[in-house]
Amino acid sequence: MNKEYKLGSIVTMKKPHPCGSNEWEIVRIGVDIKIKCTSCGRCIMLPRIEFNKKLKKVVSI
Numbered sequence: 001m002n003k004e005y006k007l008g009s010i011v012t013m014k015k016p017h018p019c020g021s022n023e024w025e026i027v028r029i030g031v032d033i034k035i036k037c038t039s040c041g042r043c044i045m046l047p048r049i050e051f052n053k054k055l056k057k058v059v060s061i
Contacts, residue, residue, distance in 0.1 A: 003055060010038065010059040017042070023059060
């Protein structure tokens with residue numbers, strides 16, 4: 001599976017956000033990864049290891 005992503009990539013997570021969308025935009029990359037919901041605009045930060053476990057696929061790079 002292709003798990004290559006960069007700043008601005010749109011990714012799909014395994015579990016959907018409570019708003020109903022499961023597509024996120026990567027806003028910040030470092031030790032932690034900050035992602036923003038494409039539907040409601042909510043931002044969350046996840047440790048990189050946890051992000052990689054929850055990542056389903058990369059929609060666009």
